[in-house]
Amino acid sequence: MSELEAQFATLKKIADPAVAEGIAHLVENGEDHELNRINVLDFSRQNGFDEEKVISGFLHASRLGLFDLTWNVLCPGCSGVLDTHDTLKSLRGDDYHCGLCACGYEPSVDEQVEVAFTVSPKVRRIAAHDPNSLPLWEYYKQVFWSSGIDLNTEFFSTLTEKATVDSLELPAGERAVMSLQLPPQFIIVFEPVTHSAHFIDVQGEPTKERQQLSLVFNKSHPPTGSIVMHPGPLRLALDNQADVRTLPTVFIAAEELHDLLGKRRPFLTAKRMLSNQTFRDVFKADNLHIDQRLKITSLTFLFTDLKGSTALYERVGDLAAFDLVRAHFRALLEIIASEKGAVVKTIGDAVMATFVKPEHAIAAGLKMRAAMDELNVERGTEDLVVKIGIHEGPCLAVMLNERQDYFGQTVNIAARVQGLATSRSIHATGGVVEVPAVSAILQERAITPIQKQAALRGIADKVLVYEIP
Structure with missing residues (x-):
């Protein structure tokens, strides 16, 4: 082999x-x-x-x-x-x-x-x-x-026929001249290898006199420049001082180009990757370094805690309680992964998890509650009651205690919301419950959330919270 x-x-x-x-x-x-x-x-x-x-x-x-x-x-x-x-x-x-x-x-x-x-x-x-x-x-x-643009055959035929004036390959250290006829439109001379550009605002009366413009390409990423010119002939002198081939291209920044660049398709984002359980398990060494802070504008956090776990240990004994808690963890972790989430950490009998979208967290919470009911029925007890809190918002991805973690007020609020739960109900903030996809999940299950204003420890203003019975 x-x-x-x-x-x-x-x-x-x-x-x-x-x-x-x-x-x-x-x-x-x-x-x-x-x-x-x-x-x-x-x-x-x-x-x-x-x-x-x-x-x-x-x-x-x-x-x-x-x-x-x-x-x-x-x-x-x-x-x-x-x-x-x-x-x-x-x-x-x-x-x-x-x-x-x-x-x-x-x-x-x-x-x-x-x-x-x-x-x-x-x-x-x-x-x-x-x-x-x-x-x-x-x-x-x-x-x-990127892979997020829909680069089909039509894309490039439109790009080359309607949105491009001219283009060429310019070897390292060489010079070339483009002879162009400038249309009365906004023009971009763009070079993708060095990521440099020059804008030409073509306006005014047409001219028959040849206009001149010289551009130099190098690896220093020069600032974008701009110039006003008249419609008419242009002698564009190009000097490639980079140590690699460059690809100067003259685009017309009109509707065709904007429409093409707007044709997007979904792609795998870093946010989704950070909330993927396989990545967290397999690529631990590829996480952030200790001083790194990455902004995330929206992430959904789910916190759980096992109600009355101390009394559970006293009531059934350490061995039986340990088996129950382990079964509870196994069920929760499987559900989190099934709903496109990832476990950030476990703290005692509690779990902190992230989801890219609020509806995935709500679906996971409902599954968790049902799973605990099933485990209780199997064992003929009512010992496993999980309190659940869900909140969504901005945060920072950071490294804490050699683990990729999250920091910010969103995390604090999510943890406090979980603390509101006193039974098998789920508590979620208004921003989560009001998401259309979340509302659809609750309506499908004939669940009517109960609205309330909650004072959360360490949070100045009261927070709109829904209890999901």
Whole structure:
């Protein structure tokens, strides 16, 4: 058995077998571009696989050395990849600048950091392993734009025919001249390798005199420049002082370009990855470093606690109580993973978990309550009663006690809301219950939440909370 065959044999044992087979088929038969920055959500949709099983499968495949996992910082405007990191630890907290959009962005892991997978060159060599050899539009497709843009055949035909004036490949250290006819529109001279751009506001009376503009490309990421010119001929002198080939492209910043860049598709975000149980279990070393703080604009927290656990130990004895608590933990952890969540930590008999969306947390909470009822019926007792609190909001992803954790007022409120529960009811804040998808879940189950204003310890103002009976 070859090393590759052994790797895939192992993958089929630790990941979903159907997903593992699909990954193996992709590696063996996929086109080169299909193996670069794989959008795992799109792979899941095309093959009819469960998304969580696919994410888990690719994570295990990466751990086995079949794929390289990258964290790509995206421009929210054009979805261009502003920087690529092979570990979350190297993600910076300062601004990333997009030349095409002339904007700077402080990255949040919600929608601005993409997690993608590229086949390892040790497994199969593809063209994107040498990006400077890719043809111009393949470079845009495979390197500059993220997997979150729908780059279909129509996209590039429209881009080249309606939104592009001219383009060329300029070898390192060489110069070239473009002779252009400027239309009365806003023009962007963009270079994707160095991420540099120059804007030309073409306005006023047309001219027959040849206008002049000189641009220099290098690796210093020069600031975006702009100039006003007249419609008419332009001599554009280009000087590539970078040590790699550059790809200067002249775009018309009109409706066609904006429409194309607006054609998006779902992709795997860093926020979702951080709330994935397989990632937390398998890639512990790829988490944040001790001084890192990553902003998350929205994350849902679920806290649980086992009611009366001290009395339980006294009533049934340590051994029986330990078995009950262990069964309770096993059920909770399985439910959290099934609803696309991840366990951050357990504290005594309590669990702290995160979910990307509030509806997943509510669904998990309802399942947890039902699971405790089933365990009590099986044992002929009513000893297992779980108190549950749910809250959603912004937070920081940090490292605490050598574990990837979360910090902020949202976490504090979620923990306090859990403390309101005195029985098997679930308590959730107004922002959670009022989410349409959450309301739909409760209506489907004929559950009417009870509204109240709650004073939470350490929180100045009262908080709108719903009890879900």
